Amino acid sequence: MKLFGNGRGGRGSAAPVVFLVAAALGVSCSRPPTPLEISLVPASGSTAAFVRVTGLSPAEARTLHASPLSDAAWAEILRVRVTGNDELNVAGTYSVTSGAVEFRPRFPFDPGRSYSVQFDGNRLPSPRQAVVTHTIEVPAGPVSARTQVASIAPTGGVWPENLLRFYIQFSAPMSRATALGFVRLVDESGAEVKEAFLPLDVDLWNGDRTRFTVFFDPGRVKRGIRPNVELGRALHAGRKYAIVVDAAWPDAHGRPLASEFRYAFKAMPAEERAVAPADWKVGAPPAGSRNALVVTFPWALDRGLLQRAIGVQPAGGTPIEGVIAIDEGERSWRFTPSASWSPGAHELVVLSILEDPAGNRVGRAFEIEMFQKPLTNPGERVTVPFTIAGR
Amino acid sequence: MKSALKLAFVLGVAALSVSAQVAARPVAAVPAGPAFQSIGPLAFGPDGTLFAGDRDAAMIYAVNLGAQAAGASQGTADVTGLDQKVAAVLGTAASEVVITDLAVHPTSHNSFISVMRGQGADAKPALVRVDGAGTIAIVDLAKTTATSVTLPNPPVATVTGRGNPRTQTIMDMALVNGRLVVAGLSNEDFASKLWSVPYPFATADRGTSIEIFHGNHGRLETNSPIFSFVPYNVAGQPTVIAGYLCTPLVKIPMSALKPGEKVLGTTIAELGAGNRPIDMIVYTKGGQEYLLMSNTSRGVMKIPTSQFATNAPITASVGGTKGAFETIASLQGVEQLDLLDNGRTILIVRGADGARSLTTVVLP
Numbered sequence: 001m002k003l004f005g006n007g008r009g010g011r012g013s014a015a016p017v018v019f020l021v022a023a024a025l026g027v028s029c030s031r032p033p034t035p036l037e038i039s040l041v042p043a044s045g046s047t048a049a050f051v052r053v054t055g056l057s058p059a060e061a062r063t064l065h066a067s068p069l070s071d072a073a074w075a076e077i078l079r080v081r082v083t084g085n086d087e088l089n090v091a092g093t094y095s096v097t098s099g100a101v102e103f104r105p106r107f108p109f110d111p112g113r114s115y116s117v118q119f120d121g122n123r124l125p126s127p128r129q130a131v132v133t134h135t136i137e138v139p140a141g142p143v144s145a146r147t148q149v150a151s152i153a154p155t156g157g158v159w160p161e162n163l164l165r166f167y168i169q170f171s172a173p174m175s176r177a178t179a180l181g182f183v184r185l186v187d188e189s190g191a192e193v194k195e196a197f198l199p200l201d202v203d204l205w206n207g208d209r210t211r212f213t214v215f216f217d218p219g220r221v222k223r224g225i226r227p228n229v230e231l232g233r234a235l236h237a238g239r240k241y242a243i244v245v246d247a248a249w250p251d252a253h254g255r256p257l258a259s260e261f262r263y264a265f266k267a268m269p270a271e272e273r274a275v276a277p278a279d280w281k282v283g284a285p286p287a288g289s290r291n292a293l294v295v296t297f298p299w300a301l302d303r304g305l306l307q308r309a310i311g312v313q314p315a316g317g318t319p320i321e322g323v324i325a326i327d328e329g330e331r332s333w334r335f336t337p338s339a340s341w342s343p344g345a346h347e348l349v350v351l352s353i354l355e356d357p358a359g360n361r362v363g364r365a366f367e368i369e370m371f372q373k374p375l376t377n378p379g380e381r382v383t384v385p386f387t388i389a390g391r
Numbered sequence: 392m393k394s395a396l397k398l399a400f401v402l403g404v405a406a407l408s409v410s411a412q413v414a415a416r417p418v419a420a421v422p423a424g425p426a427f428q429s430i431g432p433l434a435f436g437p438d439g440t441l442f443a444g445d446r447d448a449a450m451i452y453a454v455n456l457g458a459q460a461a462g463a464s465q466g467t468a469d470v471t472g473l474d475q476k477v478a479a480v481l482g483t484a485a486s487e488v489v490i491t492d493l494a495v496h497p498t499s500h501n502s503f504i505s506v507m508r509g510q511g512a513d514a515k516p517a518l519v520r521v522d523g524a525g526t527i528a529i530v531d532l533a534k535t536t537a538t539s540v541t542l543p544n545p546p547v548a549t550v551t552g553r554g555n556p557r558t559q560t561i562m563d564m565a566l567v568n569g570r571l572v573v574a575g576l577s578n579e580d581f582a583s584k585l586w587s588v589p590y591p592f593a594t595a596d597r598g599t600s601i602e603i604f605h606g607n608h609g610r611l612e613t614n615s616p617i618f619s620f621v622p623y624n625v626a627g628q629p630t631v632i633a634g635y636l637c638t639p640l641v642k643i644p645m646s647a648l649k650p651g652e653k654v655l656g657t658t659i660a661e662l663g664a665g666n667r668p669i670d671m672i673v674y675t676k677g678g679q680e681y682l683l684m685s686n687t688s689r690g691v692m693k694i695p696t697s698q699f700a701t702n703a704p705i706t707a708s709v710g711g712t713k714g715a716f717e718t719i720a721s722l723q724g725v726e727q728l729d730l731l732d733n734g735r736t737i738l739i740v741r742g743a744d745g746a747r748s749l750t751t752v753v754l755p
Contacts, residue, residue: 082479090482091529105482106529107508107515113483165579175510176489198636199667199687203431204578206556207447208512213578217636218615231664252511254486304556304579311548319548349548353580361580381548 033057038117038134040109041102048108049138051080053101053119063125065096077123078103083114083135090115112140147172147251149261152243153303154357156329160299161235162270164359164366165215167304168245173209173252178202182249183214188240196220196234209252213304218359235267271299271358274365277350282386287343292325292334293386295348300330302355309354312337315345315385330357343390347383425452425537430505430516433494436566436590441494443505443518444561444573449542451564451571453592459530461499462522467737470525470749473504477519480527481508489514490747493727493739502729502737502749503530521749540592542573566590567622567645568629574617585617585631587648617641619668621682626700634668634684640714642699658705659698660714663689670728672736674754683728683736683754691722693755719755 036055043049056064069077074094080103081089092105101119109115114137121128150169159166168183179200185193198215205212220234235241245261279298285291293312306326311319312335322337352362359366362382429447436442441454470476474485481488489507496503504519518530542559557579564573573586620633622645629645633656641656648654666689673682673696682694694716705713727739731751738750 080482082482082484085475085479088476088479088527091480092482107482107517110483110487110509115482173512176507176514177510195665201687202562202576203446203560204558204576206558206578211556211578250510254510302579307556309548351548355580 033128036119036121036128036130036132038119038132038136040136040138043108043138048104050105051078051103051117051136053078053103053132054099056099056101058099060124060126060128061096061099061101064101067125069094073123077101077120079118079120080105081116083116109136109138111138113137144172144253146255146258147174148258149245152245152261152263154300154330155303156300156331157265158268158329159235159241159265160269160271160356160358161233161237161267162272162358162366163216163235164218165213165302165357166243168212168214168243170210170212170251174205174212175250175252175254176203176205176209177250178204179212179214179249182246184244184246185234186242186244193234193241195231211304237267237269240264240266271356271360272365272367273299274360275301275354275356275362277348277362277382277384280348280384282348282384284346284386284388285341287341287388287390290337290340292336295333295335297331297333300356301333302357303330305354306330306333309351310335311349313347313349314342315347319349341388343388345385346388347385350382350384352380352382424532424535425454425539427452427516427532429507429514430518431491432561432564433492433503433505434564434566435494435497435503437497439497441496441503442564442566442571444564445516446558446560449559450539451542451561451573451588452537452539453590454532454535454537456496456530456535459520459528459535460496460501462501462520462524462526462528464523464526466500466523467495467502467521467731467749467751468523468525469751470521470527471746473739473747473749475746476527477504477506478508480519480529481506481517483508485746486510490727490739493729493737493749495729495731495737500732502731504739504749538592540571540588542575542586562617563619565620565622567631572620572622572631572648574620574633576616576618585648619671619684621671621673623673623682623696623699630699632671632682632699634662634671636667637664638662638666638668638686638689639705640694659702660694660716661705661712662686662692662694662714662716663712665689669726672728672730674730674736675733676754681754685722685725685728685738689718691719691725691728691755693717693719717755722752722755 034055038053041050041052075089078101079089090105092103095102114135117134117136119132121130148171150171153167185196187193198217220231243263247257247260249257281296283294303326313319320337322335325334355361427445429445430443431446432444434442439460441456443452443454474488478485478488487509491505494503502521506517506519507514508517509515520528520530559575559577562574562576570587571590615635617633620631623630623632625642631643633641639658640660641658643656667687669685671682671684680696682696684692698715724741725738726741729737731737734754735751736754738752739747740750741747
């Protein structure tokens, strides 16, 4: 803490100032006022860290408490600024307790950031000729491991040339920055395939910002649409490509990723069929076991939607609790129940929102004829029956 | 099932089928101000009600700002270094501030800016007001009142105890004939859907979800998402003018927005590839109405609205662009845009150095 007296010096010239302040306050010369002191009160429970200025006399505190001060007037007395910003005050609320003034920022102070605090006694309703400044800092938290790309789905290294979306999974929460400028599609020669994606400036994070969805430009994917006619598809069957994620993409702590990430894949012919659950192969485990039910698809389905769009239940019953696993390549889906299988008729419940990564959904391919009537609508869900055989 | 549903709090605007009445959660009055988890798109109703989208909570709040609707002076003054200044008031650095939208209050003409303070999971929402003196103030949301509506649940077929990673980004919204119309984009399913809910929010009518198609080149249709839209009367008929990726302009009559119908919009202009619209406003100048549209890579376009009623539907491939418009060369780096008053627009502009400014411009 630094103590300045009337702008004329530091601690060395405090004595005459003390005299002047004491005289102004009508305090006995033999009893100098308590020095003003700024401190940071650490966070406790649900209370965020705040600034406290101590050293006010009971009379000063009473006068201040009784004074109806605007925020602007308060900020003249107790000024809190982000260090390096000499213009604007941090917004917050002021209060007076016995012998202290407190400032609570509207938003908690950032760990590791320093704030410059100034208390100007000259601005008090009963002025005291003392200006106190102090720099505060909430300690930074422990440094966690650097974030990295954990995986990109579809997994398995083969993508249809009409792929519509892929997911980038991170090892820890990322910043709010979108993929703009951080994700590229490159061809075998390493050259970037331009204008491949939907503009990447849209927030397509999941809830905890560990997964970002990238859409290929559907106008290039879909036959007959102008970008497709003029530019063609970004991917061509038989060729090799890579998705490159730049290490500069900042994580939740503002740090770059541990390293650049490359996901190599080969483009396959377009997939243009509607998803047809009736064509799936269902491998039913025996009753009494907790073995996984394994559902195999003729082609890969969307990893994200597979997490929520298929359920299992006794025929006409309620959903069974369990754990879903999706195999590499998204060609099979495993469901391990929490309790042992009971014998009898069961069914898969498949929501019609389930799509493959090319946007073909249950009962409706991504590309449909214009003015097709009626629009194919399989309803909200379809069921696929299977039987759990008794031992 | 209940536990799974509790975890599935990231919601979708419209994930059911076209024929479904959407099962939105009940609406609720919020007695002590809105409890935003995040704050994104903003839109003012004509009476000064502020509609604010909360993506993380999958809610839309209708906020009565009360006395905070106006600062000490009317209008909005230009602010250079906007992100740095907003950050300073919020007690952080510009790198920790994400500006999500801009809207001008209809009577005070102060600008309201939605901001996320922080980058990580503990980022906090803030609503900032800039008045005619350029004073930056944080709106104390605890001193406002609000009603809210929760967007429809995404469907879940599983009982796995896992959270649902589906989220819904609200791209744009507007109050149209007593209904709040919302355009969204999901991170899992790709379709053009509008959600329409009556305002004032009421438990009796939780809104409808409509899937929109627009004709494109004769043989195929597309249901690409709507990025920006504006309500507009075309030949006396209430209509949504919608901007899509790469960049068809499409008109959809409000009367067609009925659940269970296959809603087909009409493409009335093609404004160029490699681009998406950001914001739209309608204004009048010299007795002629115009649409002003900001774009990610094709600048700001001034589009005469008289053609909306008369342009022939575009059903064939267009080499380049089609429809009358003028690109305003002087307006570069425009990220947000709203109508400030009858003669001026207010912009958030990102300069070559990356810093953002709040800038007033005479309507072109």
